[in-house]
Amino acid sequence: xxxxxxxxxxxxxxxxxxxxxxxxxxxxxxxxxxxxxxxxxxxxxxxxxxxxxxxxxxxxxxxxxxxxxxxxxxxxxxxxxxxxx
Amino acid sequence: xxxxxxxxxxxxxxxxxxxxxxxxxxxxxxxxxxxxxxxxxxxxxxxxxxxxxxxxxxxxxxxxxxxxxxxxxxxxxxxxxxxxxxxxxxxxxxxxxxxxxxxxxxxxxxxxxxxxxxxxxxxxxxxxxxxxxxxxxxxxxxxxxxxxxxxxxxxxxxxxxxxxxxxxxxxxxxxxxxxxxxxxxxxxxxxxxxxxxxxxxxxxxxxxxxxxxxxxxxxxxxxxxxxxxxxxxxxxxxxxxxxxxxxxxxxxxxxxxxxxxxxxxxxxxxxxxxxxxxxxxxxxxxxxxxxxxxxxxxxxxxxxxxxxxxxxxxxxxxxxxxxxxxxxxxxxxxxxxxxxxx
Numbered sequence: 001x002x003x004x005x006x007x008x009x010x011x012x013x014x015x016x017x018x019x020x021x022x023x024x025x026x027x028x029x030x031x032x033x034x035x036x037x038x039x040x041x042x043x044x045x046x047x048x049x050x051x052x053x054x055x056x057x058x059x060x061x062x063x064x065x066x067x068x069x070x071x072x073x074x075x076x077x078x079x080x081x082x083x084x085x
Numbered sequence: 086x087x088x089x090x091x092x093x094x095x096x097x098x099x100x101x102x103x104x105x106x107x108x109x110x111x112x113x114x115x116x117x118x119x120x121x122x123x124x125x126x127x128x129x130x131x132x133x134x135x136x137x138x139x140x141x142x143x144x145x146x147x148x149x150x151x152x153x154x155x156x157x158x159x160x161x162x163x164x165x166x167x168x169x170x171x172x173x174x175x176x177x178x179x180x181x182x183x184x185x186x187x188x189x190x191x192x193x194x195x196x197x198x199x200x201x202x203x204x205x206x207x208x209x210x211x212x213x214x215x216x217x218x219x220x221x222x223x224x225x226x227x228x229x230x231x232x233x234x235x236x237x238x239x240x241x242x243x244x245x246x247x248x249x250x251x252x253x254x255x256x257x258x259x260x261x262x263x264x265x266x267x268x269x270x271x272x273x274x275x276x277x278x279x280x281x282x283x284x285x286x287x288x289x290x291x292x293x294x295x296x297x298x299x300x301x302x303x304x305x306x307x308x309x310x311x312x313x314x315x316x317x318x319x320x321x322x323x324x325x326x327x328x329x330x331x332x333x334x335x336x337x338x339x340x341x342x343x344x345x346x347x348x349x350x351x352x353x354x355x356x357x358x359x360x361x362x363x364x365x366x367x368x369x370x371x372x373x374x375x376x377x378x379x380x381x382x383x384x385x386x387x388x389x390x391x392x393x394x395x396x397x398x399x400x401x402x403x404x405x406x407x408x409x410x411x412x413x414x415x416x417x418x419x420x421x422x423x424x425x426x427x
Contacts, residue, residue, distance in 0.1 A: 022134060025134060049275040052247045052270065085337050
């Protein structure tokens with residue numbers, strides 16, 4: 001289960017996830033809250049590449065389809081950008 | 086002026102897996118097809134969004150990537166000699182005597198007896214950066230593609246992005262433009278290494294400039310851009326004067342012209358019956374992700390099934406006097422002949 005899947009399954013708005021979680025569209029862009037950045041981890045190379053197709057990318061930017069939900073992430077807070085595209 | 090018209094039995098809109106397999110099902114019933122797609126190659130989402138991602142739910146194929154599935158479908162439909170028209174988008178469909186007349190954004194004309202819409206999530210269109218008032222500058226100062234390089238001659242050009250499109254157009258437009266600036270959010274590029282090297286060489290020789298950052302604001306008036314504000318990775322901002330901006334942020338799916346074809350729509354999907362997969366307009370069919378009906382699942386496998394049933398209905402329109410006898414490819418020598426089985 002990824003943050004994107006959890007959001008989509010629960011009808012959380014603002015995450016388009018056009019490609020369905022293949023890390024190939026950058027429409028599930030989120031900003032990870034400072035306190036959770038370490039636990040959520042850094043983007044891998046492919047995700048970093050794909051973030052080039054997102055807007056207003058910040059150091060705390062991640063693609064939510066690439067954040068796997070673990071026990072350590074219980075309580076995770078992320079913000080969504082004003083627009084996905 | 087006389088314009089050539091392409092005449093055929095069926096026009097399939099969309100070269101994704103479902104559009105490709107429709108060529109097969111129609112071909113078995115002797116229906117000739119032309120296929121039109123906005124992308125530059127077959128495969129649709131499979132090729133554009135997940136060429137290397139495995140698909141696990143194609144019957145009898147435990148694992149296949151989007152690209153492999155596309156390649157194998159192209160091989161499977163090869164005997165039917167469908168003609169492909171890539172980089173074109175069908176803009177209008179008009180009812181004419183005995184069928185339909187279609188016009189693409191490129192001006193290509195088709196006349197056909199039936200139309201099969203296999204357009205998936207719609208047409209892939211360039212992403213529009215969510216910058217305030219960007220639409221005021223589109224087609225005058227902001228462009229998402231280059232149709233004619235000459236339009237950029239002796240202009241100050243700003244290209245934004247780090248992928249192949251951004252790099253290719255940086256290299257192609259540099260000799261034409263008065264000045265060229267590339268803006269990208271980081272110093273790594275996802276483009277082909279050879280293009281990146283050529284771009285770096287142009288920066289070193291002073292022929293173009295490269296700036297790190299992201300565009301946040303557009304400046305100008307009456308559709309004419311004068312400059313943009315760029316935010317650097319350290320949070321500081323600077324103004325970059327330019328006459329033209331070309332943002333390259335990949336593609337997204339939009340329903341596009343399908344909405345203007347006079348068909349009934351339900352939440353951007355085309356309702357069809359489940360016997361023929363025909364739309365509200367007789368002779369226009371819709372298969373795959375673009376259609377909807379009670380129980381619809383957006384699966385490639387469902388789209389294949391829809392194509393097979395659609396083909397039966399199309400046969401009755403294209404060959405009204407011929408009786409259709411249902412046959413299996415395993416045993417029918419006439420079907421095997423069409424498939425080129427020796």
